Amino acid sequence: MAEGFEQSDGLERLFSAQGEFALATEEAYLKALQADTEDEDTLRRRWLSFFIGREQYAVDIEQVKEIIKPREVTEVPRTPDFLPGIISLRGIIVPVIDLARRLRLGETQQSDRTRIIVCELGDRIAGLLVDTIAQVVDVSEHQVEPPPAVLTGLDRDMVEGVGRIQGRMVVLLNVEQVLDLEHVTA
Template sequence: MRDSIKVIVFHMNGQKYGASVMEVLSIEELESITSVPRTSDFIKGVVNLRGEITPVIDLKQRLRLGETERKKGTRMLIVEMGDVKAGLLVDDVSDVMDIDASTIEPAPEVINGVNESFIQGVAKLENSLLILLKMDQILNLEEVNELKQAAEE
């Protein structure tokens, strides 16, 4: 039996990205976001998600890939960063798939402009590449604390 990992496949700027299903708590449709003043540009604000105030991050902006255009297919991946839950805006979510671990290669230093510290590896699919992100590395400790403050305001 081959080792495989189950990933959620999502898109940003037409590129496929993946996150382990173990790191994603849920996938949500975009709700109205309440802005929070004096936060980093990539922190878009907060949403009330089932009674819990949840900060929202534009993942594209955080990875320096532009800004997510909010439209019908836009989704939020709910993840835990440190001890705070956050919603990560992505263009859309398309699939949940098993990736054979042997198809995953280490990340090059920079791929599509994304810093290697955010990338777990790159999986070769039939006709494309899937960039696997390390969700727990998207924010540093200072930024996680900023998220906590945004959720409390």
């Protein structure tokens, strides 16, 4: 038994020494991996993707306050055609933008999947009426291409870029420009 104990003691010493070596190697690996992940994270942004018709779009999740079901909209006279009106959300007046009309893609066809994405940017708040919510996606910088050259003026300003997500092209919108109603005529 004493002999078995010595063998076990020797193995324990061998494994403990090997464990320290492996641990050092694993620690180095994990540190390097964490550094790579941190670098990647700084170049990644999270987006809420949704559909308008058959095309997929997305807005920066940091600017999304909440997602609600459509409700009755109060019309406001002399507003642009893409602004069907306003809603009251817990006592706060929120203009609703028909995003399809804002992007000159026709009109949102409301269904049971239609949603309003309430976006907040500084002191501005507005709801974006969309056909359906898709998912939240992480997009790294290398997955984003600049807006297509065929877009000009305001159209180009509203597009931050085009991302490739799971084999699909997704138009990444610049919420600040989408919510900018001051440079639009009624």
